[in-house]
Structure formats: structure tokens, C-alpha cells
Amino acid sequence: MERIPEPELMDDPEQARAYAGADFSEPHQAFVERFAQCFPRHRPRRVLDLGCGAADITIRFARAHPGCDLTGVDGAPAMLALAREAITRVELDHRVHLHEVRLPDKTLAQHAFDTLISNSLLHHLADPQVLWRVVEDYAEPGAAVFIMDLRRPDTRKQAGRLVQEYSGSEPEVLRRDFFNSLLAAYRPEEIAAQLAKINLSCLQVEAVDDRHVAVHGHLSS
Numbered sequence: 001m002e003r004i005p006e007p008e009l010m011d012d013p014e015q016a017r018a019y020a021g022a023d024f025s026e027p028h029q030a031f032v033e034r035f036a037q038c039f040p041r042h043r044p045r046r047v048l049d050l051g052c053g054a055a056d057i058t059i060r061f062a063r064a065h066p067g068c069d070l071t072g073v074d075g076a077p078a079m080l081a082l083a084r085e086a087i088t089r090v091e092l093d094h095r096v097h098l099h100e101v102r103l104p105d106k107t108l109a110q111h112a113f114d115t116l117i118s119n120s121l122l123h124h125l126a127d128p129q130v131l132w133r134v135v136e137d138y139a140e141p142g143a144a145v146f147i148m149d150l151r152r153p154d155t156r157k158q159a160g161r162l163v164q165e166y167s168g169s170e171p172e173v174l175r176r177d178f179f180n181s182l183l184a185a186y187r188p189e190e191i192a193a194q195l196a197k198i199n200l201s202c203l204q205v206e207a208v209d210d211r212h213v214a215v216h217g218h219l220s221s
Contacts, residue, residue, distance in 0.1 A: 001155055003190075004183040005126055016078035018173045019054055027212075031119055032060045034208070035146045038216045042144045044068040044115040048108070050134060050147075051121030052098065055083035061117065062092050068115070069095050075102035103130050104137075111140045122149040123185040132198045135219070143219050145203060150185035151213040159183060162211050188213050 044065045052058045052072030062070050074080050080098055087096045101107065103125075116139050122131055135145055153159050159182040167178045186194070191213065192205045203217040 003152060006180045006184040013078050015173055016082055018171055024056060028057045028060055031057055031148055032064050038146060039144045046113045047115040048113040048138055050118035052083060053079045055086050057119050058096055059090055059092060062095055072098045073101035103134055108138055110137050113138050114140055114143050116143060116145045118147045120149055123181055128194045129198060132194060132200055139219050141219060145217060145219060147215040149213055150181055150211055152185040152187050153182060191215060
């Protein structure tokens, strides 16, 4: 099945509220735990969260790594408004800083982060090299990079089955977006080719389960 792109930004207020109110505790906590498994000796200090959305993973990561400061960036003002509310509610304003940024962007300090994380941003990008160039630009040498995203199934029918299995009881807006995101996602071999094109083959591409792929590793020093 060929990839079918979807909009890069999720800035419809209804859509943003639906995501912020949904229960993503299991996959989001799994993201944080898998980072720890991939980098058991890494101690994050300056973390960049690319496409932070409503900041649920950002908050979970901050709690799991109390010694770090996090910068979250997203291009959707509606998402960032909900993210700011969430961060204030859990009193993490002093460690989590949010910026409205549409990638690529040059306003953040280059090579300033020892840890880069991202969840479900890659499939929104019409040009995936945007993400990998940002990784190159903002990560310091030897930085830990951990990116998770959806992976495209073989057929639309398979995509529909995944939506029913994992989001069957969710609001229609979430089921619709999940289906469209599956169709827009990149496959592991496509991601590996993207990394090779920009000389980031130091990162490992791993199919995690029936719908996710992880990209992780340390950048070359």
C-alpha cells in the first residue's frame, strides 16, 4: 500500500481536546520505559521533545528523569495551549519549557541537547528529512536519540482492523485520525533509507509491535 499523506499540524481545537482527553497512558508510559531500556546508562540533562503535542509524554519523561530540563516544541497552538495547562497543573513549569515551532526552525540553540525524543511526529511530515536534519542540527555529539512512530500496514483492511482493536471505543475523531495516520506512516525499510540518505545509519530502526516502529541510538561523536 502506498503512503497517503495527512496534514502536518493537528490544530483543530476539537481534535486537540480529543487527544488531550484520551487515555494514552499505556503507550505513553511504554515510550518512557522503552527509552530506559534502550539507554540504561544514559542520564538525560537537556532534552528536546519534538512534536510534544499535549505534553503527556513530556510530563512522564520529566517525572522519570528528575535531573533533566525539557524543551517541548510543536507547531499547533491548540495543542500547546493544552500542554501549558497540563504542565502548570502538575507544577513542572520550572523544568519544562514549551515553544511554538514549525520545523525546520533555527531559533533553538544548535547542538545543545544531549537527548532528543519524539513520538508520532514523523508520519505527519511530508518531507521526513526535516526530522532527521533537526536531529543533526540540535543534538550534541553522542546524544541519545529515541523516536517512536506508527508504521504503515500492508493494506487499508489491516489498518481498519488495527483501529478497531486499539481504538474501537474511542471518539470518532480519534478513530478517524488513527486510521489516516496509519496510512500516512512510513515503513521500517523506508525509515532506514531516510537515515542512510543523511548519514544517520548509526541509529537503529526496530519494528516494536504490530503498529509501531522505534528509531534509537547514540549519534556519532
